[in-house]
Amino acid sequence: MESFNLDNVLVRLRSALERDDIAGATAILEGLRPADQADIFSELEDHEQVTLLPELDLSDSADILEKMDDQDAAELVAMLAPEAAVSIIDKMEPDEAADLLGDLSPAQAEAVLAAMDDPEEVRPLLVHADDSAGGLMTSEVLAMRCKMTAREALQTIRQWKPEAEEVYYLFVVDRNGVLNGVVSLRQLVIAPPDARLEEIMEREVISVRTGTDQEECARLMSRYDLLALPVVDAAGKLLGMVTVDDIVDVLVDEATEDIHRLGGAQPFDRPYLDMPVLSIFRKRAGWLLLLFVTESLTGSVLRHFEEELQTVVALTFFVPLLIGTGGNAGTQTTSTLIRALATGEIDLQDALRALWHELRIGLMLGVAMAAIAYARSLTWGSSQALALTVSLSIFAIVVWANGMGSLLPILATRLKIDPAVVSGPVMSTLVDATGLFIYFTIARLILRI
Amino acid sequence: MESFNLDNVLVRLRSALERDDIAGATAILEGLRPADQADIFSELEDHEQVTLLPELDLSDSADILEKMDDQDAAELVAMLAPEAAVSIIDKMEPDEAADLLGDLSPAQAEAVLAAMDDPEEVRPLLVHADDSAGGLMTSEVLAMRCKMTAREALQTIRQWKPEAEEVYYLFVVDRNGVLNGVVSLRQLVIAPPDARLEEIMEREVISVRTGTDQEECARLMSRYDLLALPVVDAAGKLLGMVTVDDIVDVLVDEATEDIHRLGGAQPFDRPYLDMPVLSIFRKRAGWLLLLFVTESLTGSVLRHFEEELQTVVALTFFVPLLIGTGGNAGTQTTSTLIRALATGEIDLQDALRALWHELRIGLMLGVAMAAIAYARSLTWGSSQALALTVSLSIFAIVVWANGMGSLLPILATRLKIDPAVVSGPVMSTLVDATGLFIYFTIARLILRI
Numbered sequence: 085m086e087s088f089n090l091d092n093v094l095v096r097l098r099s100a101l102e103r104d105d106i107a108g109a110t111a112i113l114e115g116l117r118p119a120d121q122a123d124i125f126s127e128l129e130d131h132e133q134v135t136l137l138p139e140l141d142l143s144d145s146a147d148i149l150e151k152m153d154d155q156d157a158a159e160l161v162a163m164l165a166p167e168a169a170v171s172i173i174d175k176m177e178p179d180e181a182a183d184l185l186g187d188l189s190p191a192q193a194e195a196v197l198a199a200m201d202d203p204e205e206v207r208p209l210l211v212h213a214d215d216s217a218g219g220l221m222t223s224e225v226l227a228m229r230c231k232m233t234a235r236e237a238l239q240t241i242r243q244w245k246p247e248a249e250e251v252y253y254l255f256v257v258d259r260n261g262v263l264n265g266v267v268s269l270r271q272l273v274i275a276p277p278d279a280r281l282e283e284i285m286e287r288e289v290i291s292v293r294t295g296t297d298q299e300e301c302a303r304l305m306s307r308y309d310l311l312a313l314p315v316v317d318a319a320g321k322l323l324g325m326v327t328v329d330d331i332v333d334v335l336v337d338e339a340t341e342d343i344h345r346l347g348g349a350q351p352f353d354r355p356y357l358d359m360p361v362l363s364i365f366r367k368r369a370g371w372l373l374l375l376f377v378t379e380s381l382t383g384s385v386l387r388h389f390e391e392e393l394q395t396v397v398a399l400t401f402f403v404p405l406l407i408g409t410g411g412n413a414g415t416q417t418t419s420t421l422i423r424a425l426a427t428g429e430i431d432l433q434d435a436l437r438a439l440w441h442e443l444r445i446g447l448m449l450g451v452a453m454a455a456i457a458y459a460r461s462l463t464w465g466s467s468q469a470l471a472l473t474v475s476l477s478i479f480a481i482v483v484w485a486n487g488m489g490s491l492l493p494i495l496a497t498r499l500k501i502d503p504a505v506v507s508g509p510v511m512s513t514l515v516d517a518t519g520l521f522i523y524f525t526i527a528r529l530i531l532r533i
Numbered sequence: 534m535e536s537f538n539l540d541n542v543l544v545r546l547r548s549a550l551e552r553d554d555i556a557g558a559t560a561i562l563e564g565l566r567p568a569d570q571a572d573i574f575s576e577l578e579d580h581e582q583v584t585l586l587p588e589l590d591l592s593d594s595a596d597i598l599e600k601m602d603d604q605d606a607a608e609l610v611a612m613l614a615p616e617a618a619v620s621i622i623d624k625m626e627p628d629e630a631a632d633l634l635g636d637l638s639p640a641q642a643e644a645v646l647a648a649m650d651d652p653e654e655v656r657p658l659l660v661h662a663d664d665s666a667g668g669l670m671t672s673e674v675l676a677m678r679c680k681m682t683a684r685e686a687l688q689t690i691r692q693w694k695p696e697a698e699e700v701y702y703l704f705v706v707d708r709n710g711v712l713n714g715v716v717s718l719r720q721l722v723i724a725p726p727d728a729r730l731e732e733i734m735e736r737e738v739i740s741v742r743t744g745t746d747q748e749e750c751a752r753l754m755s756r757y758d759l760l761a762l763p764v765v766d767a768a769g770k771l772l773g774m775v776t777v778d779d780i781v782d783v784l785v786d787e788a789t790e791d792i793h794r795l796g797g798a799q800p801f802d803r804p805y806l807d808m809p810v811l812s813i814f815r816k817r818a819g820w821l822l823l824l825f826v827t828e829s830l831t832g833s834v835l836r837h838f839e840e841e842l843q844t845v846v847a848l849t850f851f852v853p854l855l856i857g858t859g860g861n862a863g864t865q866t867t868s869t870l871i872r873a874l875a876t877g878e879i880d881l882q883d884a885l886r887a888l889w890h891e892l893r894i895g896l897m898l899g900v901a902m903a904a905i906a907y908a909r910s911l912t913w914g915s916s917q918a919l920a921l922t923v924s925l926s927i928f929a930i931v932v933w934a935n936g937m938g939s940l941l942p943i944l945a946t947r948l949k950i951d952p953a954v955v956s957g958p959v960m961s962t963l964v965d966a967t968g969l970f971i972y973f974t975i976a977r978l979i980l981r982i
Contacts, residue, residue, distance in 0.1 A: 119756045242723050251719045252701050252760075269718050270700045274691050306785065307568045309778040311701075311760065328777055329758040332784065336755060339788035340872050346795060347868025347957065348861055356873035357886055364890075365897045368865045372898060373905065375861050380909060382853035387913075393849060400842060400849055404831035404856060404965050411860075412797055412824050412958040416817045419796025423789050424805035437806055441813075448814045449821060456822065460829060464836075508796065508957035509861040516853050 094124055101132055110139050118144075122151030126358075133160055138168040146175035149184060153354050158187035170199040179222040179330070182209035208323070217301050218294030220334070221315045221324035226254045230264055230282035234275040237267075252311045255322055256285045262320040263289060291316045294323060298334045303428050305331045342426055345502065346419055348375065348509030375509055381517040382407070389524040392533045398466060399527055402474050403520065405457070410481040410519040411512030413449060417442055417489025418511050422503045425493060435494045439487070446486030454479040473530045477523040484522065485515045543573055550581055559588050567593075571600030575807075582609055587617040595624035598633060602803050607636035610645075619648040628671040628779070631658035657772070666750050667743030669783070670764045670773035675703045679713055679731035683724040686716075701760045704771055705734045711769040712740060740765045743772060747783045752877050754780045791875055794951065795868055797824065797958030824958055830966040831856070838973040841982045847915060848976060851923050852969065854909075858902060859930040859968040860961030866891055866938025867960050871952045874942060884943045888936070895935030903928040922979045926972040933971065934964045 093112060100108040113121050113136070125133060125148050137145050137160065149157045149172060161169045161184065173181050173196055185193040185206065193210075197203045205223050212218025226244075228237050237254060254272060256265040265285030267275075275284045291314040292301055305313050305328060312325045341351040350367035352359050386393070386403075393399055421438060424430045430438055454475040461471035489511055493503035527533065542561060549557040562570050562585070574582060574597050586594050586609065598606045598621060610618050610633065622630050622645055634642040634655065642659075646652045654672050661667025675693075677686055686703060703721060705714040714734030716724075724733045740763040741750055754762050754777060762775045790800040799816035801808050835842070835852075842848055870887060873879045879887055903924040910920035938960055942952035976982065 117757055119758075238722060241719075245723050269722065270690075273687060273718065273722065274694050306778075306781045308566055309568075311777070328760070328781070329755075332755045332777070332781065335781065335784045335788070336876060339784070339792075340876060343788075343792060343795065343868050343872045346792065347865050349865045349869065352869075355878040356869060357879060357883060357890065361890060361893045361897070364869075364894050365901075368862075368894070369898060369901055372858065372861055372865070372902065376854065376858055376902065376905060376909075379854045379857040382857065383850040383913070386850045386853065390846065394846055397839065397843055400852075401832040401835045403849075403852060404835065404969070405825065405828045407853060408828040408831065408962055408965055409821065409825055411961060412821055413817075415956075415958050416796050416798045416821070419792050420798065420801075420805060420813075423792045427785060427789060429804040430806060434806060441806065441810060444810045445813050445817070448810070449818060452814075452818055453821065453825065456825060460825075464832070507864075508961075509864050512860060512957075512961060513857055516857055520853070 090120060090124060093120075094127055097124060097128075101128075101136070106136070106139050109136060110141075114141060114144055118147035118151050122148045126152060126156060130160075130163065134163050137164065137172070142172060142175045145172045149173075150176055150180040153358065154183060154187050155354065156358075157184055162188065162192060166195065166199070170196055174201050177222050178205045178209055178224060179220060179324075181206045183214060183219070185210060186214065212294050215298045216294060217292045217296040217298065217313070217315045217326055218323075220298055220301065220326045220330050221294075222327065223324040225314070225322065225325050226251055227257045227261070227322055228254055228281060230256050230258065230280065230285070232281050233277065234272050234279050234281070234284065235277035237272055237281060238277075253325070254281070255289075255314055255325070256281045257322050260319075261322055263291060263314055263316050263322045265289060266314070289314060291320075292326075293317070298331075299338055299426075301326050302331045302334045302338070306335070338426070342422065342502075342504040345504035346422065346507045348372075348507040371507075371509065375513045378513045379516060382513075382520055385517055385520045385524070389520075389527075392524060392527060392531075395533050396470070396527070396531060398470060399473075399524075401464070402461070402477075403523070405460075406474070406477055406481055406523050407512075407516040407519045409453060409478055410485040410515040411508075413446070413453075413482045414485035414489040414511035414515045415508040417446075417486045418493055418506050419508065421490050421493040422506065425497055425503050432494065432498060435498075438494065439490050442486045442490035443483070446483040449486070450479040450482040453482055469530055473523075473527045476530070477519075477526045480522050480526065481515065481519040484518065485511070488514060488518075539569060539573060542569075543576055546573060546577075550577075550585070555585070555588050558585060559590075563590060563593055567596035567600050571597045575601060575605060579609075579612065583612050586613065586621070591620060591624045594621040598622075599625055599629040602807065603632060603636050604803065605807075606633055611637065611641060615644065615648070619645055623650050626671050627654045627658055627673060628669060628773075630655045632663060632668070634659060635663065661743055664747045665743060666741045666745040666747065666762070666764045666775055667772075669747055669750065669775045669779050670743075671776065672773040674763070674771065674774050675700055676706045676710070676771055677703055677730060679705045679707065679729065679734070681730050682726065683721050683728050683730070683733065684726035686721055686730060687726075702774070703730070704738075704763055704774070705730045706771050709768075710771055712738060712763055712765050712771045714738060715763070738763060740769075741775070742766070747780075748787055748875075750775050751780045751783045751787070755784070787875070791871065791951075791953045794953035795871065795956045797821075797956040820956075820958065824962045827962045828965060831962075831969055834966055834969045834973070838969075841973060841976060841980075844982050845919070845976070845980060847919060848922075848973075850913070851910070851926075852972070854906070855923070855926055855930055855972050856961075856965045856968045858927060859934040859964040860957075862895070862898060862902075862931045863934035863938040863960035863964045864957040866895075866935045867942055867955050868957065870939050870942040871955065874946055874952050881943065881947060884947075887943065888939050891935045891939035892932070895932040898935070899928040899931040902931055918980055922972075922976045925979070926968075926975045929971050929975070930964070930968045933967065934960070937963060937967075 097109055097112050252269050254267045258264055265287045266289045267281055267285045271284055294315055301313055311328045314322055315324045316322055344351040348371045457478045458471050458475035461474045492506040496503040496506055546558055546561050701718050703716045707713050714736045715738045716730055716734045720733055743764055750762055760777045764773045765771055793800040797820045906927045907920050907924035910923045941955040945952040945955055
């Protein structure tokens, strides 16, 4: 694809709107792909969006709402005339419509549902958490009975003409709607026309329950290379399916969340530049404040050793070096462990192996850093005793940081807390106070102060 | 899916192998899905792997090699008898086979290619970098001519019986093999049987060149909800396609890489527990050492202000608090920016907007932290002047850290360096030295020392 410039499109669209050329404006938008339409659309002013959306082809309007950020879409729908809103939402994929309704006020959502053509496709989806299989699934699935032949199944698909591109699997169910097997569209096409679905279907279907977390769905789909994952109830009845395009979004969002947490801030719920400055402030201020209070402890440790500091001022020079290195070693460990836990490379059963891994790495890094710190202290003109103090301290601090950095994410997982809260800043702050304590204790022993 | 326990399967497999019951062992493995087969297989000893792999069904062996870590697979292949290796590799998907050959020694790879049934399917893939569209693509694509009817196309698919599940798109090419359009298998099934492909195909196909980076492919496929992305040469000739299951892996791997970098370490190339301790040591020691050297600067700043420190020892108590908070604010900013750059939420054109965003957030956070630091200093019994020094310093340091935290990732991107190298540890270390300089300068002015 030639990467064309959306900015030019926006300029043309704006000038059409300024001329009140609605037909021209809709023509410009309708020539684009849904993701591009939504991007361009988000750049327009509220009143322009409200004017333009009902003028577009219904399926284009539905695509735009699906692709916009959840909150932006809800705000736009709240501004539309009720009938216009309902007819667009009717055209949306049921799972996307349910997400949108969930972001409206309960009264608005109820009004939309009451006016929809087929509210029963959407209503059951409303009860599920957004980040569960139930919240992610679409209820538009191809489900057929096992006695049907491949020819009949293809015939049914032809008559039904499913709109969604996401039809790659045909689910086979019994008379009670219980999931029995799966046939890919490819298998259906290449099967002998008279073969019954039960003869060609794969019986060992991987399925999830409505409550399954979206990360677990993503893990299953990526591990087993699935394009769609059926969702069933306790009795095994087919309720819907999660499709791979939703999972791609989940993977990107979950990684973003982890990276924000690892940076020591609450994750965002909108793209960066759309987040108002005040919201970002709130997402960061809490952690920054909490860490400030914890870091006060480090100051208290220093005050506790005031006498030693006055006797040997040179001890001070090494403080940033020691606590900095400890924080860095801890951050290296914790980010590795958090990612390994998130991708499922390790789980709680591997806790001891991971600790043993990190302990050995910590010992090796500790020895290396101790040697370098010893040399550095001497070149700074420190006494042999001080150099020994510094190098022993850095050894102990690095080993301690690696231990904490591996233990804390595992402990958090055990306590069902997102391990990513053990962020780099949290690690550095924790290691600062404890690291200084280690340092001055060793200094007391060696320097006899 | 009942989450069954792979450990039990491993125990049964081991006991079959101990009884020399090869048939039993292969039966156990062949009942599993490829990803599980590969997991179990990786737990076996080398000699067990070498015995078992050639006994399995060829397509199972091929699946296992595809799902194993690249290096493990290459090591295993190198140990197999040449004929056994060739017949398994012949069964692999061309893109996976090419990756595997790339990890063998050139002599081994050449020997395998010479003995393969269809080396020309694999050979062209060898020249592309693993992380480009060319390295990721499979050359097994359905390509048909535009005058063909839907019925004929379905007929051709039935005869060809493509093995891969990944057949959801049919690419339409002209006589020179130039990509003209795309038809989904769903469209083909529901189209009137006599419709020509050129009548039903989508003409505006998104395609990439062989050299396109895998992150760009992932971005396109997730943005436009594509299941396969055609790869073409300069003349537009269809060479292959990248499928969504590869892109799911790319997304996971790229996020892992960024998180490792953000933690201040070189990314791993194998799962965590498979990485030897010495390799992890090497991946971390470099950064830790570099940061240690930089952190020495912080010590030098302290030495430079030795006189002030001796006059007002209480200045020392606030050192960890100030540089810690600066490092935390910088890490919050840098992780946000790095992720926004990675997901394409912002690009270089948005640099000024992002800087302005962070500047305002920095001012707000700075004021908040200054107020709290002022109160904290007084409760620690500091003089008014010292409290003022500390709170002015923390304000300046937070604003400075936010500025650096947004500027550096953007600068790195501009210089075509992965912005994730501006990790939390790098930010903390940079802010430590500069932060202390700010602190002592303000102290000199206010305390007149």
